[in-house]
Amino acid sequence: MVNEKAVQQVLHDLGPRLKRFRMQRDWTLKEVGRRTGSCYSVWSRIESGIRTPSLEQILYLSAAHKLRLDYLIGPDPLWSKGPSW
Numbered sequence: 001m002v003n004e005k006a007v008q009q010v011l012h013d014l015g016p017r018l019k020r021f022r023m024q025r026d027w028t029l030k031e032v033g034r035r036t037g038s039c040y041s042v043w044s045r046i047e048s049g050i051r052t053p054s055l056e057q058i059l060y061l062s063a064a065h066k067l068r069l070d071y072l073i074g075p076d077p078l079w080s081k082g083p084s085w
Contacts, residue, residue, distance in 0.1 A: 010073065011052055017074055019047040021065055035064035 022032055022043075029047075033040035038057060045051035053061070062069045 012049065013074060014053070015047045015049045018043075018053075018061065018072075021067070021072065022047075025065070032061070032064065036060040 029040040032043045046053045062072045
C-alpha cells in the first residue's frame with residue numbers, strides 16, 4: 001500500500017528543492033527554461049508549489065543539472081522501510 005502522506009511530502013518539498021539547485025548554480029528561471037525547453041513561468045509555478053512537474057519536466061531538469069533523478073528529487077520516504085514484497 002502506498003503511503004499517501006509520504007507522496008504528498010515529496011511533492012511538497014520538490015519545488016523548494018528545485019529552487020535551491022537552481023540558485024546554487026546562479027541560474028535564473030529563464031536559464032532553466034532555456035536549458036529544459038520550457039517557459040520560465042512554468043518553473044516559477046513549480047518552485048512556488050502552485051504546479052507539480054510532470055515526469056518529463058523532471059527528466060529534462062535532471063539532464064540540465066547533470067544530476068541523477070533520485071538525487072534531484074531527494075531521499076525517498078516511500079521506501080524508508082524497504083520493499084514490502
